[in-house]
Amino acid sequence: MGSAFPMEFLSNLWSWIAMSGHGLTGLSLEGGENPLEHPTWLHFLVTTPQHKGLLPGWVPEIVPVTWFVALALCATVIIASRTLKVQNPGKFQLALEFIVTSLENFVRGIVGDAEAKILTPIIGTTFIFILSLSLIGLVPGFISPTANTNTTVALALMAFLFVQYVSISRQGLLTYLKHFLGEPLWLAPLMLPLHIVGELARPLSLSIRLFGNIFGEETVVAVLVLIVTKIAVVNGHVIPIPFQFPMMLFAIFGSLVQSLVFSMLVSIYIAVALAGHEEHR
Amino acid sequence: MDIIPKGPVLILQALGFLLVLLVFKKYLFGPVRSILDARRAEIENQYESAGAQKKAAEELKTDYEKRLTGIEEEMRAKITEAIKDGQAIREEIISDSRTKADQILEKAQAEISREKELALAELKGKVADLTVAAAGKLIDANLDDKKHRDLVNKFIIDLDEVAR
Numbered sequence: 001m002g003s004a005f006p007m008e009f010l011s012n013l014w015s016w017i018a019m020s021g022h023g024l025t026g027l028s029l030e031g032g033e034n035p036l037e038h039p040t041w042l043h044f045l046v047t048t049p050q051h052k053g054l055l056p057g058w059v060p061e062i063v064p065v066t067w068f069v070a071l072a073l074c075a076t077v078i079i080a081s082r083t084l085k086v087q088n089p090g091k092f093q094l095a096l097e098f099i100v101t102s103l104e105n106f107v108r109g110i111v112g113d114a115e116a117k118i119l120t121p122i123i124g125t126t127f128i129f130i131l132s133l134s135l136i137g138l139v140p141g142f143i144s145p146t147a148n149t150n151t152t153v154a155l156a157l158m159a160f161l162f163v164q165y166v167s168i169s170r171q172g173l174l175t176y177l178k179h180f181l182g183e184p185l186w187l188a189p190l191m192l193p194l195h196i197v198g199e200l201a202r203p204l205s206l207s208i209r210l211f212g213n214i215f216g217e218e219t220v221v222a223v224l225v226l227i228v229t230k231i232a233v234v235n236g237h238v239i240p241i242p243f244q245f246p247m248m249l250f251a252i253f254g255s256l257v258q259s260l261v262f263s264m265l266v267s268i269y270i271a272v273a274l275a276g277h278e279e280h281r
Numbered sequence: 282m283d284i285i286p287k288g289p290v291l292i293l294q295a296l297g298f299l300l301v302l303l304v305f306k307k308y309l310f311g312p313v314r315s316i317l318d319a320r321r322a323e324i325e326n327q328y329e330s331a332g333a334q335k336k337a338a339e340e341l342k343t344d345y346e347k348r349l350t351g352i353e354e355e356m357r358a359k360i361t362e363a364i365k366d367g368q369a370i371r372e373e374i375i376s377d378s379r380t381k382a383d384q385i386l387e388k389a390q391a392e393i394s395r396e397k398e399l400a401l402a403e404l405k406g407k408v409a410d411l412t413v414a415a416a417g418k419l420i421d422a423n424l425d426d427k428k429h430r431d432l433v434n435k436f437i438i439d440l441d442e443v444a445r
Contacts, residue, residue, distance in 0.1 A: 063293050070297040074304040081308040086319045093316075100313040117314075121306040129301050145294070153286040154294035 008234050040065060041141045062145040069132050069145070103127065110267040115274060119267070122162070127263040130155065134214050134255035138221075138248050146258075147215040149207065156207035159266045163202075167273040202269060206262060213258045217251040220244075409433045 042064040047057040055064065084093055103124035108116040130146060137144025145151040168176045180199075182191030224244035232239040413429045 058287065058289060059293070060290060063290060063297075066294055066297045070301045073301050074308075077304055077309045081312045084312050084316050086316055086323060089316075096309065096313055097317060100310060101317070104314075121310040122302065124310060125298075125302045125305045128305070129298055149284055150286040150290040151294045154291040155298060157291070158295055158298065 040143055042068060060148070060150065062143060062148045062151060065136060065142055066133060066145040066151060069136050070129075073128065073132060099128075100124070106264075107267055110264065111271045111274060115270075119270060123263050123267050126155070126159070126266060127259050130210065130259035130262055131255055134259060135252065137214070137218050138251055138255075144214050144218055146210055147218045149211050152207040152211040153203075155210070155262070156203035159206060159262075159269070160203035163266070163269045163273055164199075166270055170274060202265075206265060210258055210262055213254055217247070217254050220247050221251060405434075405437055409437065 040061055043051075043053075043061065045053045045055050045064045046059060046061045047053045047055060080092060080096055083090070089097065100120075104116060104120045107120045107123045111119055133145045133151060134147075135144075136142045137147060167179075171179070180192055180195040181188040182195065221244045224247055228241050228243050229238050232241050409430060412433050413426070416429065416433075
C-alpha cells in the first residue's frame with residue numbers, strides 16, 4: 001500500500017475539489033446533521049428526539065457545557081484560594097497573581113485608576129469566562145458555547161445593561177436621557193434615533209462578532225476533520241491525518257483575541273459612560 | 282441549528298456567568314489583591330525594620346568605638362598618674378633622706394662645737410693655772426690665789442672680746 005497511498009490521496013483530493021463546486025454537500029455527516037452539534041461528554045444530560053436526558057428538551061447542549069466550565073472555574077478558584085500565601089507562593093499562585101495583575105493593568109489602562117478596583121473583577125471574569133468557553137470547544141468531546149448565539153447574546157446583553165446602569169448611576173437619569181437628544185436641541189428628532197440605534201448596535205456587534213469568529217473557527221476545524229474522512233481514504237480505511245491541527249492552533253489565538261476584544265470593548269463602553277459623567281459636570 | 286436565541290437559554294447562560302463572576306470576585310480577585318497588598322506592606326515593613334536595625338547597629342558601633350577610645354584614654358591617664366605618683370614618692374624619699382642627713386650633720390657639728398667649747402674651757406682653765414703659777418713665780422708675792430684667778434679669768438674674757 002506504500003506506493004498506492006499518495007496516488008489514492010491525490011485522487012480523493014481531486015474528487016473533493018470537484019465536488020465542492022456543488023457546495024459543501026459532500027462534507028455533511030450522514031443524515032444531514034450539523035457537524036458542530038456533535039454529541040459531547042455531557043450528552044447524557046440533554047434530551048433529544050432520540051434520547052431522554054435529565055434536562056428538559058428546550059435546553060441545548062451548550063448549557064451543560066457552559067455550566068460544566070463555570071463549575072470547573074469556580075472549583076479551581078475556590079481550591080486555589082485556600083492555599084494563598086503571602087510568603088513563598090507556589091507556582092499556581094504565582095500564575096493566578098500574574099493573571100490578576102495583568103487584568104488589573106489592562107482595566108486600569110482603559111478606565112483609569114479610580115474605577116479599576118471595582119471593574120477589574122467584572123472585566124476580568126468576562127475575559128476568563130469567554131476564553132474558557134471558546135477554548136473548551138478545542139477539547140475533543142466538547143463544543144464551544146461561544147459558537148452559539150444564546151451564549152454571546154446573553155453576555156452582550158449583560159454588558160449592555162451594566163453599561164446603561166453605570167451611565168445612569170453616574171450621570172443621573174436626566175442627564176442620561178438628555179444625552180440621547182444630542183447637543184443642539186433642535187436636532188433632537190434626528191439625533192435621538194441615531195443615538196438609540198448606536199447604543200443598541202453595541203450589544204448586537206459584540207454578540208455577533210464573538211459568535212461569528214468562534215463559530216467560524218469551529219466550522220473550519222470541523223470541515224478539515226471531515227475533509228480527511230473524505231480524501232485520506234485508502235482501501236476503505238481513513239488515514240488519520242490531523243489536517244485540522246494548524247487551524248486549532250489558530251483557533252487558540254483567535255479565542256484569545258476575541259475574548260480580549262469583547263472585554264476591551266466593554267471596558268471602553270464603561271470608560272465612555274464614566275467620561276460622559278465628567279463632561280456634563 | 283437555531284441562530285435566534287431563546288429567552289430561557291439566555292437566562293441560564295447569564296446565570297452561569299453571574300455565578301462565575303460572584304465566585305471570582307470572592308475567591309480570586311479579592312483574595313489575590315489582598316495577598317498582593319499584604320506582601321507589599323510586608324516588604325515595606327521589612328525594608329523599614331532593616332533600615333532601623335542598620336541605624337541601631339551603626340549607633341552601637343559608634344558607641345563602642347567611643348567607649349574603646351575612652352578606655353584607652355583612661356588607661357593612659359592611669360599610667361601617667363602612676364608615673365607621677367612614683368616621681369612624688371621618689372622626691373619624698375630623696376628629701377626625707379636629705380633632711381635626715383642634714384639633721385645628722387647638724388647634730389655632729391653641734392657635738393663637735395660642744396667638744397670644742399669643752400676643750401677650750403679646759404684649755405682656759407689650764408692657761409689660767411699656768412699663768413697664775415708663772416705670775417706667782419715672777420712676782421714672787423703671795424697673792425691671794427682666788428684673787429689672781431679672777432683677775433686672769435677677767436683678762437682672758439677681755440682677750441676673747443678683743444679677739445672677736
